Amino acid sequence: MINSLKNSVQLIHLHPILWIFFVISFLTGSFTELAIIFSIVFLHELGHYIAASSFKWRISAIILWAFGGVMKTDEHGTRPVREEVIVILAGPMVQVFIYGFLYSTFSFGMIPDYYYGLILYYNTIILLFNLLPVWPLDGGKLVFLALTTFLTFKKAYYVTIISSLVICALIIIAQLLFFPFTLSSFLIWLFLIHENRKEWKYRFYVFIRFLLKRYESGHFVRAIQPIYASPQDSFLDVLARFHREKKHTIYIEYPDRERISVEDNECLDFYFNERPYRKTIGEAFTGY
Numbered sequence: 061m062i063n064s065l066k067n068s069v070q071l072i073h074l075h076p077i078l079w080i081f082f083v084i085s086f087l088t089g090s091f092t093e094l095a096i097i098f099s100i101v102f103l104h105e106l107g108h109y110i111a112a113s114s115f116k117w118r119i120s121a122i123i124l125w126a127f128g129g130v131m132k133t134d135e136h137g138t139r140p141v142r143e144e145v146i147v148i149l150a151g152p153m154v155q156v157f158i159y160g161f162l163y164s165t166f167s168f169g170m171i172p173d174y175y176y177g178l179i180l181y182y183n184t185i186i187l188l189f190n191l192l193p194v195w196p197l198d199g200g201k202l203v204f205l206a207l208t209t210f211l212t213f214k215k216a217y218y219v220t221i222i223s224s225l226v227i228c229a230l231i232i233i234a235q236l237l238f239f240p241f242t243l244s245s246f247l248i249w250l251f252l253i254h255e256n257r258k259e260w261k262y263r264f265y266v267f268i269r270f271l272l273k274r275y276e277s278g279h280f281v282r283a284i285q286p287i288y289a290s291p292q293d294s295f296l297d298v299l300a301r302f303h304r305e306k307k308h309t310i311y312i313e314y315p316d317r318e319r320i321s322v323e324d325n326e327c328l329d330f331y332f333n334e335r336p337y338r339k340t341i342g343e344a345f346t347g348y
Contacts (some may be wrong), residue, residue, distance in 0.1 A: 104151040105129040111150035119236040138273035195224040208304045275328035291342020
């Protein structure tokens with residue numbers, strides 16, 4: 061536990077938006093509130109880090125920002141769904157423990173009413189905020205995992221990012237039209253829009269990373285699902301139909317001869333070694 065804490069501290073980076081909140085707290089005299097928020101966010105991300113480290117995830121950084129943080133890793137989307145769920149829920153579970161600790165200390169008179177109410181309030185706000193269905197919040201990651209159970213990996217990822225952008229835009233519009241304007245809230249939603257725009261920009265890289273991880277280290281299989289393809293389908297179009305945790309046999313149905321079958325690992329091997337970027341699936345496996 062101590063080593064995990066030391067390692068996590070070494071990986072911590074403060075996002076520029078957090079410095080803006082430091083300035084706001086200085087101008088408004090709300091350092092106590094910011095210290096409470098920062099502490100809760102740090103413990104939340106520490107929960108993610110400890111869970112991810114137990115599964116030997118590669119973690120490059122922990123970036124803290126107001127009301128949340130991001131644990132930078134390339135493991136999302138490449139690990140078993142059950143494993144990812146545990147890592148995602150580890151953050152909110154830490155906040156559940158904070159409730160228990162807070163109640164215990166308050167019951168024994170170890171914390172004043174003012175600080176009890178303040179910590180309770182911000183712990184609840186941060187917990188609910190992180191469970192919103194917006195990427196890269198914990199709620200958005202859970203939505204993505206849920207979508208991958210019935211959508212292809214590529215489509216689930218695209219739907220998650222697009223829906224996150226729409227939700228953020230609607231919340232900003234609602235705040236401007238119907239609710240009192242607060243700079244801190246406005247900056248948070250702008251930050252989330254920026255993060256999702258960046259994710260969308262690198263969406264093809266995320267998809268290829270998913271395929272490469274599957275090719276290099278295999279994947280957990282919980283179901284078998286055939287893929288039926290026309291010989292005119294592009295190679296990438298066929299790969300885009302791959303699901304997480306499903307074994308695929310690709311059936312290429314030629315109109316003038318008997319169909320052939322190709323295993324998913326054969327497709328991945330051909331793609332990463334022969335690089336058939338402009339070929340159709342029929343051209344790639346015409347000799348089978």
